[in-house]
Amino acid sequence: MLDPGPHVDPMVPVLATVTRRWQDLPDVVTFEIEAPGWSGFAPGQFNMLSVFGVGEIPISISGPVSDPGRIVHTIRDVGPVSKALANLPEGAVIGLRGPYGVPWPVERALGRDVVVVAGGLGLAPVRPILYELIENRLDYGKVTLLYGARSPRDMLFATELAEWRSRLDIGVEVTVDRATEAWHGHVGVVTSLLAGADFDPAATTAFVCGPEIMMRFGANGLTDAGVAPGDIFLSMERNMQCAIGLCGHCQLGPVFVCKDGPVFDWARLKPLMAVKEL
Amino acid sequence: MSASGQDRAKSTRPVVLDRAGLEGLIAALAAEGREVIGPVRRDGAIVHEPISGVDDLPRGWVDEQSGGQYRLRREGEALFGITHGPQGWKRILHPPKETLWSVETGAAPKITAPPPDDTRRAFLGVRPCDLAAIAIQDKVFLDGPFRDPRYGSRRENLFLVAVNCTRSAATCFCTSMGTRPEAGAGYDIVLTELEGETFLASSGSVAGQDILAALPTRPADDMHLASAEAGIERAADQQRHLDIDGLPDLLKSNPDHPRWDEVASRCLNCANCTMVCPTCFCTTLDEVSTLDGTGAAREQRWASCFTTEFSHVHGGAVRPGARARYRQWMTHKLATWVDQFDTLGCTGCGRCISWCPVGIDITQEAAMIRGEGGER
Amino acid sequence: MSVETLERIISDHPLFHGLGSDFLTTVTRCASNVRFAPGTYLFHEGETADQVYLIREGLVALEIAAPGQGRMTFQTVGRRGIVGMSWLVPPYRWTFDARAAEDTRALAFDAGCLRGKCDSDPALGYEVMKRFMPPLIERLHATRLQMLDVYDA
Structure with a gap:
């Protein structure tokens, strides 16, 4: 007889409780949740979060890996489920499945320069990398974070960005597309920050996360600067319903973004990105 | 066994x-x-x-x-x-x-999965x-x-x-x-x-x-x-023929072949082919609330890559065009399935041909991409 | 500052990096070291584009002022960047203001001088054109991306 495997259904969530919640931006909320049996995650992984009666969506984990009891998610309310999640009060009970997905290969950056390029809400999925880099700062070469946001008031984690900027051991540059008169920083797309950044392209590992167009420009900018495509990592977003490679929605040519990704290197991704509407 | x-x-x-x-x-x-x-x-x-x-x-x-x-x-x-x-x-x-x-x-939610x-x-x-x-x-x-x-x-x-x-x-x-x-x-x-x-x-x-x-x-x-x-x-x-020699690479390297536009102009996006296909496995999840509001259920139903909602992400569909959707389906069956599951995703049952309201024939489409006339 | 030092600084900037020594000597004759204190202007909209600046350190804000909206910074240029592309094409006029947002050190090239050298030596002219064209195109691409408002997604 065919071996059917264990009768544990990966589609059934566990119950999780929202323990803390705070408003990052008018449309962005970060919350911490607790779930029984949670045993940690790796940077770049995501959870499937359910609001009962509304639905389920994938949300990346934006907290530190080194604090396995805390599950931190940052959510922008753009759809019915994300809106419901963003509006949950502390104490609310939600459904959780995860963690899922191939993580950022932070270990590939050991002893090398690291460039993190993030745009908009894309700062959330790379934040666990930054925590790791800062915590084990001596294990890495020069560390640079280049962050682009739409406008100064759309900047995510502004307080933390200011803390990181004040450190002498990492370079942090922030740019906005639309400046206000009070803004004294860079104006322009995030890729324009690459020219002024200090890294050795031949010994650099790069992590790029943000809107897909921004990631394409970012990866091309890094390649132009001399970083090998195999050393540039991007986190893809596609329609995901099951997160385990069974529902089919997230296919990008030969890959399932949920289980083969969401993190891919640019050598793998570039030919797929070149096909429109793949 | x-x-x-x-x-x-x-x-x-x-x-x-x-x-x-x-x-x-x-x-x-x-x-x-x-x-x-x-x-x-x-x-x-x-x-x-x-x-x-x-x-x-x-x-x-x-x-x-x-x-x-x-x-x-x-x-x-x-x-x-x-x-x-x-x-x-x-x-x-x-x-x-x-x-x-x-x-x-309610205050203490409880999840139950059917046996x-x-x-x-x-x-x-x-x-x-x-x-x-x-x-x-x-x-x-x-x-x-x-x-x-x-x-x-x-x-x-x-x-x-x-x-x-x-x-x-x-x-x-x-x-x-x-x-x-x-x-x-x-x-x-x-x-x-x-x-x-x-x-x-x-x-x-x-x-x-x-x-x-x-x-x-x-x-x-x-x-x-x-x-x-x-x-x-x-x-x-008694059968028709589909030449699979080198077909996966051929399809993957021809995403802009004009034949995709031609087939898209005939395809009604009705999703029949995916429903009758014995290997198509895609599903969508629906959230269903009970009428009295005391509960909800997660339901799974067959989905089709021929719909625009299938590839929806915030901002719109990844494959808004009929051409891209037909290409996805056929390339998946005859090419990328091999990358994913080490086998082609088509067994040659021919249902997608019979049950297509406009008679689109996967064997002919593959032949046209190959540059042959194909048989009707 | 000696001419040798200035030549070295010019060839350190990505725009002229790797330029042949004869060409380098020629363009250096049009160059000078300049420094702008924060808040001072490199140039103003409508003025004659008589300089082009290669930024060494600091940050320059490119601005357009509009009634009721104050100064709008549409782009900043930092180290290793270029300010003042208008020197290349007639009518050689600035179309925006350029303000030092930070203490800024730059190489200033006299536009008339550089155009003159390029006119009299087409080989140099072609070389200079080839070097100015990529940053121009890159800026065009970046502007397009900025206009797409990608973070709205």
Whole structure:
């Protein structure tokens, strides 16, 4: 007889409780949740979060890996489920499945320069990398974070960005597309920050996360600067319903973004990105 | 089925079974507590329904299939004269709609998942193309890293009686896909229908061997074997052709071929091909609330890559164009499936051709991408 | 500052990095080291584009002022960047204001001088054009991306 495997259904969530919640931006909320049996995650992984009666969506984990009891998610309310999640009060009970997905290969950056390029809400999925880099700062070469946001008031984690900027051991540059008169920083797309950044392209590992167009420009900018495509990592977003490679929605040519990704290197991704509407 | 079981079963010589033997087979499977499901003629087509005996089978009917056409007509006396109907067996193993779990909301929510479906079933009359499709879905749902335990439970409790094809529909092309009208592996028992309600029967598993041993059979002679072989060869000769040599790379390297625009101009995006395809596995999740608001349920239903909502991300669909959606479906079947599951995603059953309202023919589309005229 | 030092600084900037020594000597004759205190202007909209600046350190904000909206910074140029592309094409006029947002050190090239050298030596002219064209195209691409408002997604 065919071996059917264990009768544990990966589609059934566990119950999780929202323990803390705070408003990052008018449309962005970060919350911490607790779930029984949670045993940690790796940077770049995501959870499937359910609001009962509304639905389920994938949300990346934006907290530190080194604090396995805390599950931190940052959510922008753009759809019915994300809106419901963003509006949950502390104490609310939600459904959780995860963690899922191939993580950022932070270990590939050991002893090398690291460039993190993030745009908009894309700062959330790379934040666990930054925590790791800062915590084990001596294990890495020069560390640079280049962050682009739409406008100064759309900047995510502004307080933390200011803390990181004040450190002498990492370079942090922030740019906005639309400046206000009070803004004294860079104006322009995030890729324009690459020219002024200090890294050795031949010994650099790069992590790029943000809107897909921004990631394409970012990866091309890094390649132009001399970083090998195999050393540039991007986190893809596609329609995901099951997160385990069974529902089919997230296919990008030969890959399932949920289980083969969401993190891919640019050598793998570039030919797929070149096909429109793949 | 275990490898050793297969070896032992394979070594047995085919036997011949008459109508009484087939009746005995159905009865023996039922006696094991199995729901025996076979081809039944209903509403001008074939569907898979519980059967209680040979009389439920569509004796004396055959199918006529072509692009956008399916009809049954009377011909001959065969019990398994009809190739197949619109649905493969995935309708049972991977149902169109399933409740995954439900939750009572309120102060202390509680999640309940329905118990696994451990109904013991026997499928009688599984065509080699559909047997191959089950093997493909086994890879999708069971080979991991994650598995679908609902599919697994149904599959675990399944007994498969395959019936080789001695006649092909005009839409069939299993021989091109390496599937052939003769079942290769994966069955418990395989039958080949001969003249006059007799069958050549072999077992493919210990369970199949045990059942066969208890039935009234007689050893097959060379005439029987030759007759079965001739029938299978006839079926193979009646098929259309799809050249799969180098096809995956060809499709993947031609995402901008003008033929995609041409086929998109005919395609109605009705999703019929994905619904009738025995390997298509995609699903969508729906959230269903109870009317009194005290609970909710997560339901899974078949989805189709021909809809724009299928690829929806915030901001819109990844594949808004019909051209991209047809390309996704066909390239998945004939190319990227290999990357994902180490097998093509098409068994050559031809249902997508018959049940396409405008008769789009995957074999012709592949030929056109290859730069051949193709056959209509 | 010696001419040798200035040549080295010029060839350190990505725009002229790797330029042949004869060409380098020629363009250096048009160059000078400049420094802008925060808040001072490199140039104003409408003025003659008589300079082009290669930024060494600091940050320059490119601005357009509009009634009721104050100064709108549409782009900043930092170290290793270029300010003042208008020197290349007639009518050689600035179309925006350029303000030092930080203490800024730059190489200033006299536009008339550089155009003159390029006119009299087409080989140099072609070389200079080839070096100015990529940053121009890159800026065009970046502007397009900025206009797409990708973070709205």
